[in-house]
Amino acid sequence: MEATVLYxxxxxxxxxxxxxxxLDATDAIIRLPFTCICGSDLWPYRGIQPVxxxxxxxxxxxxxxxxxxxxxxxxxxxxxxxxxFFASDNTCPHCRHGYQTSCQQKTPVLGGQAxxxxxxxADGTLVxxxxxxxxxxxxxxxxxxxxxxxxxxxxxxxxxKPGATVAVVGDGAVGLLGVLSATxxxxxxxIAMSRHESRQQLAREFGAxxxxxxxxxxxxxxxxxxxxxxxxxxxxxxxxxQEAMQQAVQSTRPGGSVGYVGVPHxxxxxxxxxxxxxxxxxxxxxxxxxxxxDLIGLVFNAQINPGRVFDLTxxxxxxxxxxxxxxxxxxxxxxxxx
Amino acid sequence: MEATVLYxxxxxxxxxxxxxxxLDATDAIIRLPFTCICGSDLWPYRGIQPVxxxxxxxxxxxxxxxxxxxxxxxxxxxxxxxxxFFASDNTCPHCRHGYQTSCQQKTPVLGGQAxxxxxxxADGTLVxxxxxxxxxxxxxxxxxxxxxxxxxxxxxxxxxKPGATVAVVGDGAVGLLGVLSATxxxxxxxIAMSRHESRQQLAREFGAxxxxxxxxxxxxxxxxxxxxxxxxxxxxxxxxxQEAMQQAVQSTRPGGSVGYVGVPHxxxxxxxxxxxxxxxxxxxxxxxxxxxxDLIGLVFNAQINPGRVFDLTxxxxxxxxxxxxxxxxxxxxxxxxx
Numbered sequence: 001m002e003a004t005v006l007y008x009x010x011x012x013x014x015x016x017x018x019x020x021x022x023l024d025a026t027d028a029i030i031r032l033p034f035t036c037i038c039g040s041d042l043w044p045y046r047g048i049q050p051v052x053x054x055x056x057x058x059x060x061x062x063x064x065x066x067x068x069x070x071x072x073x074x075x076x077x078x079x080x081x082x083x084x085f086f087a088s089d090n091t092c093p094h095c096r097h098g099y100q101t102s103c104q105q106k107t108p109v110l111g112g113q114a115x116x117x118x119x120x121x122a123d124g125t126l127v128x129x130x131x132x133x134x135x136x137x138x139x140x141x142x143x144x145x146x147x148x149x150x151x152x153x154x155x156x157x158x159x160x161k162p163g164a165t166v167a168v169v170g171d172g173a174v175g176l177l178g179v180l181s182a183t184x185x186x187x188x189x190x191i192a193m194s195r196h197e198s199r200q201q202l203a204r205e206f207g208a209x210x211x212x213x214x215x216x217x218x219x220x221x222x223x224x225x226x227x228x229x230x231x232x233x234x235x236x237x238x239x240x241x242q243e244a245m246q247q248a249v250q251s252t253r254p255g256g257s258v259g260y261v262g263v264p265h266x267x268x269x270x271x272x273x274x275x276x277x278x279x280x281x282x283x284x285x286x287x288x289x290x291x292x293x294d295l296i297g298l299v300f301n302a303q304i305n306p307g308r309v310f311d312l313t314x315x316x317x318x319x320x321x322x323x324x325x326x327x328x329x330x331x332x333x334x335x336x337x338x
Numbered sequence: 339m340e341a342t343v344l345y346x347x348x349x350x351x352x353x354x355x356x357x358x359x360x361l362d363a364t365d366a367i368i369r370l371p372f373t374c375i376c377g378s379d380l381w382p383y384r385g386i387q388p389v390x391x392x393x394x395x396x397x398x399x400x401x402x403x404x405x406x407x408x409x410x411x412x413x414x415x416x417x418x419x420x421x422x423f424f425a426s427d428n429t430c431p432h433c434r435h436g437y438q439t440s441c442q443q444k445t446p447v448l449g450g451q452a453x454x455x456x457x458x459x460a461d462g463t464l465v466x467x468x469x470x471x472x473x474x475x476x477x478x479x480x481x482x483x484x485x486x487x488x489x490x491x492x493x494x495x496x497x498x499k500p501g502a503t504v505a506v507v508g509d510g511a512v513g514l515l516g517v518l519s520a521t522x523x524x525x526x527x528x529i530a531m532s533r534h535e536s537r538q539q540l541a542r543e544f545g546a547x548x549x550x551x552x553x554x555x556x557x558x559x560x561x562x563x564x565x566x567x568x569x570x571x572x573x574x575x576x577x578x579x580q581e582a583m584q585q586a587v588q589s590t591r592p593g594g595s596v597g598y599v600g601v602p603h604x605x606x607x608x609x610x611x612x613x614x615x616x617x618x619x620x621x622x623x624x625x626x627x628x629x630x631x632d633l634i635g636l637v638f639n640a641q642i643n644p645g646r647v648f649d650l651t652x653x654x655x656x657x658x659x660x661x662x663x664x665x666x667x668x669x670x671x672x673x674x675x676x
Contacts, residue, residue, distance in 0.1 A: 093566075093567075093568045093591075094568070094591070094592045094593070097591065097592070097593050098593060099592040099593040099616050101616070102592030102593070102614075102615075102616050104567075157618075228431075229431075229442075230431045230432070245609060253431075253432070253435065254432045254435070254437040254440030254622075255432070255435050255436060255437040255440070257620075260609070260613070263610070263613065264609030264610040264612075264613050265610075266609075267608075267609025267610065268606050268607065268608060268609060269606065269607040269608075269609060269612075270602075270605075270606060270607075271583060271598075271602030271604075271605025271606060271607060272601070272602040272603075272605065274602075274607075274619070274621070274622075275598070275601065275602050275621050275622045275623070276440075276622065276623070277440075277622070278437050278439070278440050278622040278623075279620075280495075280618065280619070280620035281612070281618070281619055281620075282595075282617075282618035282619075283612070283613050284592075284612075284613045284614065284615070284616040285613070285614070285616075
């Protein structure tokens with residue numbers, strides 16, 4: 001089988017690898033009708049996160065169960081399933097509390113940029129859809145595996161309530177789906193921070209009411225202007241850099257919340273600054289497993305269409321070009337067809 | 339009039355100062371039947387916070403209105419009033435949102451370790467009691483001005499809910515009143531971290547179910563042991579040091595919250611650590627003004643007795659000894675009688 005392996009900064013290869021096989025009784029093998037590249041894959045691709053050796057890439061997935069380990073209870077071969085980027089048992093205290101990405105047994109899922117993959121702890125991790133989705137819904141189902149759930153968590157962590165004023169820092173797929181999530185949660189005003197026309201357009205389609213093109217201090221000043229000097233109730237930080245976090249914290253009203261889902265790279269928060277600003281911060285790897293049942297329903301009912309973030313489709317063999325397009329911001333998110 | 343002035347580290351003087359006078363139309367002058375020393379007064383007293391010049395000390399107060407400025411509406415001479423350590427207009431967007439300590443006009447209140455003091459923005463800041471409290475209730479009313487409201491905010495910021503498991507870092511007056519607040523909010527289990535017998539005893543009186551004497555990593559390990567490896571739902575950080583904050587963050591379960599009210603001194607939070615722990619943090623100067631009406635009611639109804647934190651009473655003229663006793667941890671909190 002040919003699959004995607006990252007060897008080092010900007011060195012993505014599509015090459016022969018052993019076909020995935022059941023290693024543990026709790027594994028499942030699934031066949032992937034589509035797969036994709038995540039914004040977080042760009043951290044190691046850009047060399048910002050070290051690559052210790054060849055890494056099988058891809059942690060977003062949905063598809064058909066082909067084979068399951070012995071101790072399987074909930075999922076059967078032939079079913080269409082979606083899982084989270086972290087495998088979880090869904091029975092430990094953290095899972096039952098709704099934080100499956102802090103599962104006491106959590107295991108990263110790898111190797112999804114391939115025609116087939118192995119999912120560990122699959123009974124706890126995978127959610128089967130009632131029906132097999134039509135082909136045109138599959139990109140939206142695929143988006144639920146990470147970016148849509150992550151945008152949703154950003155909005156939840158930022159405490160978005162009906163009528164709220166929300167600002168979104170970051171116009172990648174997660175930021176855009178954070179806009180969509182805030183819309184679903186009833187936000188009245190959603191300010192998307194973006195300087196790219198195609199992303200601005202999608203943000204508006206997803207419910208953004210205002211676009212701010214300024215960044216850093218100027219971006220904060222613009223948010224303050226738009227909110228009459230008060231600040232936003234909820235700010236979604238969907239980047240993971242110090243600059244983005246500062247922008248988020250400084251755009252939040254006293255008593256308001258920052259929800260952050262960009263994996264923090266060198267981000268530190270000054271205790272005294274947060275204290276005197278009265279800003280709540282909460283984030284982490286999105287507990288996608290918790291949201292999957294509801295989000296699958298929203299996709300089937302056509303209430304959300306998160307697959308709209310895929311603006312480039314390539315054959316899987318051209319995965320390296322998919323990375324380049326996202327790295328150069330020519331594409332928001334690349335869909336790959338095995 | 340003689341009042342308390344801090345000249346530098348460990349240099350507290352009780353000396354002649356000009357009597358307070360109405361400077362602005364929004365000022366009030368109040369007479370203080372009791373006053374007290376705050377744990378946060380120890381930061382400059384210990385030289386950890388620089389003292390730029392002689393500073394009139396004391397920001398906790400309750401007492402009788404003697405004189406009011408021209409533009410007064412709500413409070414009349416003769417009334418018994420309590421205010422917060424920050425004056426606020428109670429009309430700006432932040433005040434209306436419940437964060438009066440982030441008031442757009444906020445002003446620190448100074449000079450309360452004295453027989454009389456001036457309160458700025460007094461219409462927005464002071465809350466009059468329906469009746470004049472009996473003498474024995476006055477220490478509890480005085481505690482509402484800061485430490486009780488601060489403990490309450492710590493519990494609220496840490497999202498304490500009925501049935502919750504709560505840990506409290508810090509056994510000063512605020513930590514102890516955090517225990518009392520968590521009890522009032524229906525926490526089922528309250529773990530107080532303290533190694534001082536008299537404080538442990540008061541913590542138990544206020545509702546603590548467990549006492550942990552260990553600190554740092556050992557303290558965290560003990561909390562984990564007591565919560566079967568899960569961590570606490572809510573942790574109140576009532577100190578303000580890096581060690582205390584780390585202890586709080588590490589004792590919290592994924593999806594749980596740290597409420598922090600110790601003024602942070604050199605505290606930084608690592609974004610990636612918080613992210614992968616799934617810990618929410620929120621804190622700041624407690625919006626005491628918001629809580630005052632309810633807390634005054636609880637004191638009148640004898641539902642809470644926060645004045646129990648005063649374990650040393652001295653004549654105001656001996657204020658320097660009051661500081662020493664708290665600095666050496668001989669006293670939890672010193673009550674001063676002008």
